[in-house]
Amino acid sequence: AQTVTQSQPEMSVQEAETVTLSCTYDTSENNYYLFWYKQPPSRQMILVIRQEAYKQQNATENRFSVNFQKAAKSFSLKISDSQLGDTAMYFCAFIDARGGGADGLTFGKGTHLIIQP
Amino acid sequence: DVKVTQSSRYLVKRTGEKVFLECVQDMDHENMFWYRQDPGLGLRLIYFSYDVKMKEKGDIPEGYSVSREKKERFSLILESASTNQTSMYLCASTRQGAGNTEAFFGQGTRLTVV
Numbered sequence: 001a002q003t004v005t006q007s008q009p010e011m012s013v014q015e016a017e018t019v020t021l022s023c024t025y026d027t028s029e030n031n032y033y034l035f036w037y038k039q040p041p042s043r044q045m046i047l048v049i050r051q052e053a054y055k056q057q058n059a060t061e062n063r064f065s066v067n068f069q070k071a072a073k074s075f076s077l078k079i080s081d082s083q084l085g086d087t088a089m090y091f092c093a094f095i096d097a098r099g100g101g102a103d104g105l106t107f108g109k110g111t112h113l114i115i116q117p
Numbered sequence: 118d119v120k121v122t123q124s125s126r127y128l129v130k131r132t133g134e135k136v137f138l139e140c141v142q143d144m145d146h147e148n149m150f151w152y153r154q155d156p157g158l159g160l161r162l163i164y165f166s167y168d169v170k171m172k173e174k175g176d177i178p179e180g181y182s183v184s185r186e187k188k189e190r191f192s193l194i195l196e197s198a199s200t201n202q203t204s205m206y207l208c209a210s211t212r213q214g215a216g217n218t219e220a221f222f223g224q225g226t227r228l229t230v231v
Binding site: 006009035042043044045047050091100101102103104105106107108109110 | 147148150152157158159160161162165167175205207209211212213214218219220222224225
């Protein structure tokens with residue numbers, strides 16, 4: 001079984017700063033996908049960024065980028081130029097590619113990120 | 118606009134009641150999931166389904182059952198609600214065949230059992 005660990009229950013930074021959220025995972029599989037989801041106070045889960053394990057290049061989406069270290073099983077999220085709207089719970093998630101997505105995502109416990117004005 | 122819709126945003130039920138949480142998706146997705154979200158515990162998988170009438174237990178199935186009679190609808194059933202089932206419940210769906218596909222979530226149902 002896979003596990004996902006987020007070691008930072010809560011983080012707080014000033015607006016416009018850069019912040020990095022940590023995530024480690026444990027799996028014996030070689031083909032998998034990793035995700036970061038954002039859950040604002042509205043409770044709607046929103047996909048922030050995804051990474052295919054077979055790709056060495058780190059994924060980026062505008063102000064969001066990841067540092068994917070496959071050997072270390074680490075998948076951190078960097079948010080640049082943080083904005084008040086980035087305040088949310090952030091969840092790291094893993095899915096085994098073998099099942100074609102049928103087995104569902106395994107989530108970490110989440111990091112509550114607060115952006116201070 | 119793709120959508121996963123949960124029937125209730127807030128629900129209050131009494132201990133011992135039978136509770137139905139409904140989820141409908143309009144994306145023709147094969148896979149559907151029910152998660153439970155609790156502070157400090159993240160999202161935990163209760164049940165999932167990869168086809169009509171098929172169901173699989175997730176990590177915490179005790180006290181729950183599910184029904185999938187139509188492809189677009191996945192129901193979570195609490196046979197006899199208990200106070201320890203007070204939680205946020207999230208439904209999600211994915212397209213089969215691509216593990217990197219985005220999971221789409223409903224807006225969540227906050228269930229309180231009194």
